[in-house]
Amino acid sequence: MNKLLAVIKREYVQRVRTRFFVIATILGPILMSAFTIVPGMMMMMHSGGPTRIAVIDQTGKIYASLAKDLESGDRPRQLPSPTTAITQPVAPGGSQEQIKQAGQMTRTNFELQQVPGGNQSVDNLKNQLETKIQNREIDGYVFLPADLLKGGRPEYRARNAADLFTREAIQSAIGRAVRSQRLIDAGIQPEEIERASAPVDLRSVGEAGQENQGEAGFFLSLGMGIWIYMSVLLYGQVVLGAVIEEKETRIAEILFSSIRSFPLMMGKLIGVSLVALTQMSIWALAFLGFSAWAAGGPIALPRVPPIVFLYLLVFFLMGYFIYSTVYAVVGSMVTTTQEGGQVAMPIVLMLVAGFFLSFNIIRNPNSPLAFWASLFPFFAPITMLVRIVTETPPLWQILLSLAIGFTTAVGLIWLASRIYRVGMLMYGKKATIPEVMRWVRQS
């Protein structure tokens, strides 16, 4: 027992003190938030000034309502309006809402100008506008043909016609303007039209009765999946490196002359897991502090039920112990880190498979596939967590998944410690699978 503690202590103290740990702990959250915020910022930056659009309106009836629609930004949407979501407490995934709003802001920035038709031919006008686009006086133009209201096709030319946001905004604005005009032409009062086209706000409610932000939940599930995936991979690599170091430097021989391989391996895994937990605690505290500081401020941070953090922790540990054990075995079989990377490839693929399964599981959290995938110990750390966040399964399923997972981990550690003992003392060449099988039988 003392020896186990000695191994844990060494593994923990030596790692936490390294510069790498300090840097990773500081940079981790910065990088994470950069990944979330930067795309949003990019979209903001893109817009720069307003998008200047010239309009040739041959119908003479559309421009006014089109300009009103696009310039005000107060246009009805096809999606349920998220404006309601801003005023309510934002449940999981609020930051995604922020990004969406940021995206919308880019769309409100339009500046329209009508091109007086005069006597000039259409082609002539278009040529002039093309020149203006090239001279960057405008960003694009819209041509509304005279037969637009009878099914004619409008035209949109722009420097960047591939900008989907802008194109979609213009297309739906034209659509709305044309629909309204047709109704007016059919003799319906404009006020009637406005009342008839008031948006419907679909309120989606989950099983437990809480309001369910569909998209936010999706991002939260995915985020947790990615997080488990990355940290299991990261700390698995740490274990792999540690094992290879002990093998390369021949420390293993002294270790095995003093301690049995099971407590040695256990101590190593526990030590590194404590490093991981330390790092996460620091992040969690920083996050809480930041939340408290930002409370009521301009940034709405996602609010996650505390139990989810507990599950995150437990499933991380489960994934960590399963995969790191396999990594430790790989480390004992190979001679260099590069070789280790190759041999560990199938393991990484398992983890990746679990990650990709979660896309399907988010959509059908109660399908048989989701059920079995969240019990299979190599997928469960990701898949079960994704299910919990998406639509919490019955408790017995969670407990069963944990029981299977941790039993697997213990079994793997036992098996691995036998391979470990022999593998660590074999120098000079990579072990083959049949050799490894023999080690298990022999030791």
Next chain:
Amino acid sequence: MDPAPTLILDNISKSFGDFTAVSNLSLQVKPGRVFGLIGPNGAGKTTTIRMIVNITVPDSGRIQLLGQSMTTALQDRIGYLPEERGLYRRMKVGEQLRFFAELKNLTGAEAEARINRWLQKLQLLDWKDKRTKDLSKGMQQKVQFITAVIHEPDLLILDEPFSGLDPVNVELMKETILELKGANKTIILSTHQMEIAEKLCDDVCMINRSRKVLDGRLRDIRRSFAHNAVAIKVEGVDGVLNDPELVASLREVGEEVEVLLAPDANPQTLLKRLVEAGAVIGKFELVEPSLHDIFIQKVREAA
């Protein structure tokens, strides 16, 4: 009457697949003595040592340490300096020693005191807070040695303890080994440096091709080979000395030549042949062969 042996190997064997590393090896190692375990590369020395320190278990046979069958608890009574050195490169020397002491169940202030004492003794105290990788190879070697003795083991196994040491440190190491011997510890010394083994060892066991080929007190062994070695001082007889039927090996020591006779030859034959060849003989003396010569002879016999 002899004291009870510290270590008894009773007919142990170990194979890896088709390869037999150790076969039917029996030996006894007594307290207060230095026991030399010698043999060519690949003879099975390391495998034997690994079985003694309980890293691997023999396929058959028994190992007894201090009168008990080998267990993991008994591992704490053994100190082991492996041939392949291994230290954590980035750990500080003091922490490193502390960790290895803890692995032998030696903790607290006692561990700290002993670490300081040993660092002092081996002139490493200034390096206690330095990272191990910043030490020279010889210094790392001494640190490694301390990890093997810090818990005051009853049985100390040293595999090539002198490699990488300068002459001053070789002397320091020798003195330390003899001190431990004086403290009635049991020491197994495995080395290829026969001159050092010859000076340090009381008993010798030689293994070749997984089998024991020699075992006993070094003094007795050398005496039993005495009829086999001759120191001569002669002139003009190269032909005779190059006859493989007569001479196994030659070694020039100053003006003299140490001749190790071929297995079927004897000193009388050599002398007769030399006289017949008309050599001028300045000296002809039967000597006890060096451990080096015995080693080479034994390996050649087997080949």
